[in-house]
Amino acid sequence: MDIVAQMRKFMEPKSVALIGVSRSGQALDGMSFDILGNLLKCGYQGRIYPINPHASEIMGVKAYHDVREVSEDIDLAVINLPRELVPQVVKKCIGKSVEAIIIVTQGFADANDGEGKQLQRELDELIKGNKVRIVGPNTFGIANAYTNFNSSYTKLEMSKIPIGLICQTGAFFAGFPYSRLIGKGIDLGNSCDVDFADGLEYFEQDDDIKVIVLHIEGMRDSRKFFKKASRVAFKKPIVALKTGRNERAAQAAQSHTGSLVGKDEIWDVALKQSGIIRVSDVEELDDMVKAFCTLPLMRGRRIGVTTWSGGFGIMGVDACGRSNLQLAKLSTATIEELNVVSPSWQNVGNPADIWPTIIVTKQPLLQTGEAAIRNMLHDPQVDAVLCIFSAVTHGLHSELCQCVGQIIKDFPFKPLVFHFYGPFSDKAKAELEERGKTLGFLSPDRAIRALGHLADYSEFRMKF
């Protein structure tokens, strides 16, 4: 069976056995820790078989004492039992021809004791000799908003966003930075069998997914991963948060998912060579997911900055230096256009500081701002534009946002991004993003950082 078909059993199961469901929905201090309850609430349409040796019905669903008592085929089994019981239950599942198993339980390669390692070896033996594939142990498993399937034991918000997540922490299921929503997610946990390469292969062919996000602590077979990743990255952007950068963090990763993290510098180079965009924290991850979902690719690294604040414009230029972007050398025609209405003593350039034009020559605020954006975007020397705009009064940014829809239609192949400052900046950002195809960022620096990554990925795509 090919890997995509194997992964479908996890991602789109037609039937699922839940092994280790308590007779009543478990509840711990008001938090739901109940896989069956969560699955029923999220609207899953497949068949569900709760397995419990002491129950014949749980939460209105017929229960079975043993997985082998189920007469129909089972696509996926989710095991959430004390660790010492897990290998024998995996054996039973194999006996029932189950080919996909999620092991939720902790305390295998992630444990500090010998028993955990021994139990892991038993699992390894079972995987080797059989067709079965295992996700985990130590995992929330799978979430899929498109099939309303979800094996996690805490509540999470799913939504049909075009983002495929492969991670090693369940916290990303409940707390994924992108609006705290999850589209499709695979929590690999310890990743004893199903790994990043398998997940990538599944998302590669998945038309629902436009951007792939990886949270990597470590992996055993990085050669296999990078081979697959550089192929997939050519089709879809891959954003990676690789953690475990220093020695102490590596030790922590060993305790968390039993991962060997590897040298950070090597990861840096290898991710870059594979066309994967490496981010440093959850906010940068969020920025890049939004950028790849929203903005067109860039034809080069030349940035135009138009700004209402000379001081903030300089911050944008500083950031270009950090992201290996060039401040565009504007063409003569653009410079002439920008200077038509500027005061005689100012040579407007890049960044185009339009404040003196407004203050000294009393040009209309909005038209001056819009014209500067259009002049920059029209210039063949410019590959993307950052506009820094004031949101100090109630309405002006709204008028700008209304123009932006048409500007983006007129220049669909160049990214246009914004930073708003002032008391209404959050409101302005929200209004702007309603237009689609553009983004507001919380600092000029974050806007430029996102454009830098976009340029990196665009270059990778153009190599082929």
Added chain:
Amino acid sequence: MDIVAQMRKFMEPKSVALIGVSRSGQALDGMSFDILGNLLKCGYQGRIYPINPHASEIMGVKAYHDVREVSEDIDLAVINLPRELVPQVVKKCIGKSVEAIIIVTQGFADANDGEGKQLQRELDELIKGNKVRIVGPNTFGIANAYTNFNSSYTKLEMSKIPIGLICQTGAFFAGFPYSRLIGKGIDLGNSCDVDFADGLEYFEQDDDIKVIVLHIEGMRDSRKFFKKASRVAFKKPIVALKTGRNERAAQAAQSHTGSLVGKDEIWDVALKQSGIIRVSDVEELDDMVKAFCTLPLMRGRRIGVTTWSGGFGIMGVDACGRSNLQLAKLSTATIEELNVVSPSWQNVGNPADIWPTIIVTKQPLLQTGEAAIRNMLHDPQVDAVLCIFSAVTHGLHSELCQCVGQIIKDFPFKPLVFHFYGPFSDKAKAELEERGKTLGFLSPDRAIRALGHLADYSEFRMKF
């Protein structure tokens, strides 16, 4: 007259002449560009003298044709006239014994033409031969929430926050990162006379001000600045955003405020040696202002991390490496305490991943979380604690926030900061910060970065 007395004329004027006020309040596209209107609205209690050769009353205030017609003393004159008129009006002000002048007008050292430079030279001559001090040109001037005084021509939100700002962009008056509020602000603009050192001297003795923020593009007399800064930094934290890091940014700074930016590496070292905390962007600036306003200083660089998510804990450890912080080696007693309720296979350490304790041994969520924080804070090997906590359900974080007030009272000398993940993370952060004396950060990385700066500043203070 000493510098503080001179600066008081700017910051706390008893009377102000506004020179260049149009007969009606100017309004440009719905944005107010009206210094008189703004000043009346913000509740200033001093005397106001609008100066306009064609008006005898503006907005209900008696107006004068010439500054010399005012019979009372004038503490401060604000000049907002076309640049070619400025030197002769400065002369008139000097004739009237005005000792503090704000020049709002642009087009002096910031201009690209010879006339601007010539006008600047004329100003320089006037400053040299007289007692007068000038803020600007090219400035919003002064804002002071404590005296309801404000010379800026656009609207801004003032509030009695304990932050003294000295900047070179008016955008920081309207869009200061800290909640978009301004406590006391000096926009130096081109800084032809009054400079960062003067502003520092004023804020040094100002009991309203706990934290000083600098936005620096460049300065002429950096020796004078650093001498004063290292003295002031010993009394109050100084946070600096120094922009103009690369050559193109330096050119932009030359056009913006006529500033010579200097070598960035030298700034880096000099700021550090003077005990000034250098930040890279507006978000880091915001984080540090909040940190210095809220958290106690640190006795060392040893961090304890307690986390509900092993994966996020590793991010915190990665960040420690970047900020030159050490992950604390916990004392035996702490480790024993942490392990009392953990599963047999887990050696809880630092970061203390308490998820297995909750899931495997079914310990109460809240008590386990609280105990871990208290154990860490109690440990003499720990100088500050980052707690990473889930905000995935409606109520749990609220219960935690309720505990935090008492925890902070019990451990007042160690910073305790948080990162929340999950759908309720914004709400959790807001609830937390209501307790005071603690902060939530938007990533583990930003929390650790803030602690790193706090440790740097604490070390500087302890040197003396």
